[in-house]
Amino acid sequence: MxxxxxxxxxxxxxxxxxxxxxxxxxxxxxxxxxxxxxxxxxxxxxxxxxxxxxxxxxxxxxxxxxxxxxxxxxxxxxxxxxxxxxxxxxxxxxxxxxxxxxxxxxxxxxxxxxxxxxxxxxxxxxxxxxxxxxGNNPELGRVSAEYMKTRLKSGDNIVILRGIPTVIDTERFDAFMAEIEGSGINVLDHKHANWNRDDGFEVMQDFLSRFPDIDAVWAQDDDIAIGVVAALKQAGRDGDGMFVVGGAGMKETIKGIMDGETLIPIDVLYPxxxxxxxxxxxxxxxxSNGPVAGRYILGATVITKENAESFYFPDSPF
Amino acid sequence: MSDSAPSGESKTRMPHFDIKIMGPAIALVLLCILGYVLNPAFVSEGNITNLLTRSSFIGIIAVGATFVITAGGIDLSVGSMAAVIAGIMIIVMNSAVGTFGTGVTTVLIGAGCSVILGLGAGWINGFLTTKGKIEAFIVTLGTMGIYRSLVTYFADGGTLSLDFAIRGTYRPIYYDSFAGLPVPVWMFILVSAVGWILLNRTAFGRYCMAIGSNEAVAKYSAINVDRIKTMTYVIQGLCVSLATIIYVPRLGSASSSTGVLWELEAIAAVIIGGTVLKGGYGRVGGTILGALILTTIGNILNFTDLISNYLNGTMQGLIIIIAVWLQRGEWGRSKRIKKAE
Structure with a gap:
């Protein structure tokens, strides 16, 4: 009751x-x-x-x-x-x-x-x-490749660390490969590092043992890039103009770019x-007084030393 | 007590011809040959060092898992436990910097905290399985979820990062070498040696096997079953904490993706090594080979582009099954019987 x-x-x-x-x-x-x-x-x-x-x-x-x-x-x-x-x-x-x-x-x-x-x-x-x-996944891949082309010349070697095998990863990868095609830059190999620091570290260690000559790394993601950088430093191959391009817009990475880090000189935003x-x-x-409808595709902005400040949020967990 | 493990008895009599004992070693040698054929750089000093160092995480955890599984239990929580211990270690060390500076003291506080947490987490698993009378699978499935979500909570969904000031002090634990071998490998060797002695040369080891083969009989033989079983989980927890101590200085971070699936890798290493999943018979030596095999598979797959990236899981699965089949298959047994005759 x-x-x-x-x-x-x-x-x-x-x-x-x-x-x-x-x-x-x-x-x-x-x-x-x-x-x-x-x-x-x-x-x-x-x-x-x-x-x-x-x-x-x-x-x-x-x-x-x-x-x-x-x-x-x-x-x-x-x-x-x-x-x-x-x-x-x-x-x-x-x-x-x-x-x-x-x-x-x-x-x-x-x-x-x-x-x-x-x-x-x-x-x-x-x-x-x-x-x-x-966000724009194909654009993230394309912009990253575009940057690679400005820094590298024909005959240079790069390796790619991919994310988790999903549509997002495939879109980014395909667009990157399409843009890099015809530039003469060799993609030595690409392996999945699952957007994860540990996997990034291990895959990069193996790439370093396997390929004596690597000029740049496309890590696609800032977490992977952290593992890549640790592996490069361990092997002592972080000099000689070697650079790593990540993506997403992690605050630590952006801070590094603001401070003039040369190993990760830019980041590509996936906001x-x-x-x-x-x-x-x-x-x-x-x-708003104007009509609001339609598709808003956010750009895959390249974050450089010049504009990094406006993408830096120190209080955010990412 | 040894009567309860007759299969173990027969093995020790003719170790040289026993395919069951040699299975994991043969599989590892075959893998290494395959690696060398695919790419000679596989046997370079740098790669071998990387391989051994990488194996030490799973290896150390798997040595602990050997005890749990031998005594008829299972621990699914080790990966999450490693993640939450790593997370708490980082938080503790970051907050200790203010008081104790960036020296060895802070690192020791972190390591001590890791050991205490490991022992405690292991004891909780053990207590709930023995005194709580809940199946180990369920208890550790529960704690697995709890630890995983705790680390996500502590990290606010993101990543916990070690203060850069301590990294310099702590870094050598992962990156430095002593007498030609990296520190984590020494830790792995030490844990394996202690584990081997404990399982094969002490009463505790024999009790584990006895409980694993028949718990009721062990109880009637005046073995304190609950205490021994709890101890196996405590050993597992200690192993997880030791693995975490060498894991944290590698990248100095912990997140919800830390240690994902380590539990399955550890269990796989134990089984590949010849320990019986339902308990009663365990081999620390085999477990070490099992851990090396698992890491080598991943390493070889990174050394070749012959196989599509999407098929990595298939290759790993096949090699695990073949490695276990090498020691369990009927063909092995019939051969052995013939030789015995």
Whole structure:
């Protein structure tokens, strides 16, 4: 009996709070859903998103941003249902865990009338999202190769350390190879180092034992690059104009570039702030006088000593 | 006690012809020949040193796992345990810099902290399996998840980095050599030697095998089963902490991707080495070869572009299965019986 009473009480409270929510309906509610960060880049993304939420809510008192992260695709689908039924969101910013399993859940959110912004990973059906914000993987590969071409001449040798075998890695790699083709630069070999420092260290050690003449390394990622640099220093082959190009925009790497590090002279950005950018654009939809829609593809900016300062966030975990 | 491990008995009688004993060694020699044929640089001094140093992480952990598995247990938490110990070590050392400076004291504090954590984490696994009466698989699956998420939490989802000021003091532990061999290799040799003596020349080792082959009989033989089993997990924890002490100075960082799948590599090394997964018979010598085989496979795959990168897992799987088949296959047994006649 007690239990039933408690349930009844809960229901009453629930109804009251729901009607309370209805009164406060003038507030524009934006739900932001993304995977729980499990690696450094995602932790940086989380940090930027939290900072953006704070800044936007301070700027616009009538904007309410709800950040939800989920550990797996089905949890993210449930989180979307809650955002619609409990929070009654007006707009959704989502970085989907995986495209396939989240396409239908996002479609359901759209049916509730919410404005949809999809980040980084596209859905498997076109036309659901109002805004698409993403980094540019092929461009990251192409820009890296372009830099290699400015530093190396025909006949020079490079090795490549790739990420985890996924579409992201393949897009970056293919674009790099397409750009390097015809330059006369030899790609000695490419192995997967799984965007991981330890694997970067071990793969690079083996490349160094195997190839006596390496002029540059494309590590594709800043974590791999850290392992590569440790291996180069161990083998004493970090001199002679040797250089490593990573990618992503880790704060330690950017700090090194600011300080004039020659071993990692540049970095290619895969912006960890992309979720924050998407939130800005989504808020602009409600606040801007201009129309906001379409695809926002963020550039794979080359970070050099000159512009490094504007990409350096010492408080971010990444 | 030795009656409970008859297969071990028969092995020691004719070590020279026993394919079961020689299996891992043969597999390693074949791998090395393959490596040399693919690329002569494989046998360069630099590469051999790299290989041995790299093997020492998994090797040291696997020596501990030999005890756990011999006594009929399993520990899935070692990879996560290494990650969380590395993370806490880094946090402790970074905060000790202010008080104790960047000298040896801080590194010793870090190492001491690692040993305490290792012993403690091992004891928790042991206590929950014996006194808690939960299957080792479940206990260590649970602690595996706990430790992994703790390191993610401590690192705020990112990476914990050792203060650059201490790196200079701590770096030699991984990168320096003593009498021609890198320090981690010496540590591996030391752990292996102590492990071998403990398993083969002490009552504790015989108790482990007895418990692994038949726990009930061991109990009736007045062996303190719970205590011995807990001890195996404590030894495992100590081995993890020693491996972590030599791991941290390599890159000076720990993140949620540290030590991923080390548990499976350690278990694979133990089984390749001839220890029986269901317990009762263990070989530290084999475990060492198993760890070397696993590292050599990865090394050889990096030395050739004959095989597609996407098939690395296939090659590793095949070689592991072949290495175990060399010592378990029926053909080996029939040959042995003939020779015995």
């Amino acid at each position: 007690k239990f039933v009473k408690a349930l009844g009480a809960l229901a009453v409270i629930g109804a009251m709070s729901l009607s309370g929510a209805a009164y406060a309906q003038e507030k524009i509610k934006i739900g932001v859903s993304y995977p729980t960060p499990t690696h450094a880049w995602a932790a940086g993304m989380n940090w930027h998103a939290e900072a953006a939420a704070e800044r936007l809510e301070a700027l616009y008192p009538d904007i309410d941003i709800i950040l939800v992260n989920s550990p797996d695709p089905s949890a993210q689908a449930s989180a979307l249902e809650d955002l619609v039924s409990v929070n009654q969101i007006d707009a959704l910013v989502i970085l989907p865990f995986e495209s396939e399993p989240l396409t239908d859940p996002v479609l359901n959110v759209k049916k509730s009338g919410a404005f949809i912004t999809v980040v980084d990973r596209g859905l498997s059906q076109p036309g659901i999202e109002d805004i698409y914000v993403a 960890p702030a992309m979720l924050a950018t998407a939130m800005d654009v989504t808020v602009a939809k409600f606040k």
